[in-house]
Amino acid sequence: MTFRSQLKIRFGDIDRAGIVYYPRFMHYFHVAMEEFFINELNIQYHEVIDKHRIGLPTVHLETDFSKPFSYGDDIEVEVVVQNVGNTSITFGYRVFKQGDTQPRIVGHNVTVCLDMNTFKKMQIPGWLRERLEAQL
Amino acid sequence: MTFRSQLKIRFGDIDRAGIVYYPRFMHYFHVAMEEFFINELNIQYHEVIDKHRIGLPTVHLETDFSKPFSYGDDIEVEVVVQNVGNTSITFGYRVFKQGDTQPRIVGHNVTVCLDMNTFKKMQIPGWLRERLEAQL
């Protein structure tokens, strides 16, 4: 069973065209990733940053949007680990309207493991790699 | 002449009711304050934080909104210094649609001077106090 984060579209997420402002989906992806960390990887994302001093900035993203979302739609954001490289992690995302079988949005983000003290790339540490690979 | 920051309302600032989502005005206030620092106090706000290690968190705010703004409205956010206390600074804000003489939004924020290294209140340093008082 892949992980899904249940989110609600909020009043302020809507743009002048009456649909969700597309940058908000990048925010939803991040929120869902934060939920994925605590629910699936068994660590709070703020501990990754503040305690382990590891950052995961996005270096590449691709997203397809096939149908807009409106205020009042309840959504599910699916998060999967698609690849674990030496220093990079690729997260896959799909956004469903609750109850739908077809996603309306499909994307992935390549993130890179960063030492927050030096802001340099680093190898994914063993404890994190193990948990990520268990998701493949 | 009081300082005014020229801002544009953006496509993504609109809410489901078709007007500017009111938390965005608090963001506009902050943006206008950042412009006020460089234009009137002669220092970049990021230097205040990063170089002088001073933060100015809001501890009290009051705002009146008399008329909404729509996408396409160009606005002017007036910033004034209303009070300089021992550790606190009160900024006043008024938001005008360009060309209007009456503001649609009037508010003020009390901020407190914080030592960013200790996160404790501190006296406003002389160099900042001087520049602020010159605005009264």
Next chain:
Amino acid sequence: MTFRSQLKIRFGDIDRAGIVYYPRFMHYFHVAMEEFFINELNIQYHEVIDKHRIGLPTVHLETDFSKPFSYGDDIEVEVVVQNVGNTSITFGYRVFKQGDTQPRIVGHNVTVCLDMNTFKKMQIPGWLRERLEAQL
């Protein structure tokens, strides 16, 4: 028992000073109000707008912030109805760190009942007044 909405502070809610960017609290207030509508008033807020064509723009707000919040803090936003006028509704908000007995943020918003078709003030309709007054 007053209503409380459980929210998480998100990675992107933090500002350059390392604490929650204060306009985000206005967003949290709105999110909590949306939750209050469905949980306490028994109607989705999007139905108020889209079906009943009623908007509730904020015309006055006051907020006190006594202590900042950081990434990783779980919060509870309490929502109460403080006043029901002829055309206005005042919502009270208090924000707690989970487990705390003292709120860190206390505020209220006066909103006005707006006919979304004409954008003119209107009397609060009976069905809504009843539900709001039951909360006083």
Next chain:
Amino acid sequence: MTFRSQLKIRFGDIDRAGIVYYPRFMHYFHVAMEEFFINELNIQYHEVIDKHRIGLPTVHLETDFSKPFSYGDDIEVEVVVQNVGNTSITFGYRVFKQGDTQPRIVGHNVTVCLDMNTFKKMQIPGWLRERLEAQL
């Protein structure tokens, strides 16, 4: 000369890692596109939506981020028209730190021309196609 929009990174655009929260770049892209419309296509984007009743939702985006931005960085967002299809327009974006010759972010968005009254795809109208093709 390609069009560039001058933007400032704001205090509230920063995330817990101390760099610009990446969804903000999607917002910057949109802001730069709004500026591109008035400066290069000679029409306000809000007129496209409100007067011509045309929307341009993003259906595909790809972005590469090679270096993060910090608070205090002034940026230039370059906007070009990369392709004009029957119903789609592809905008290319590059984000530079002011003074740099190499962009830190390179991306493009495919948008689709939507009739805002029916929310159905439509052919790009002649007046808009002409202006877009003049940019190729």
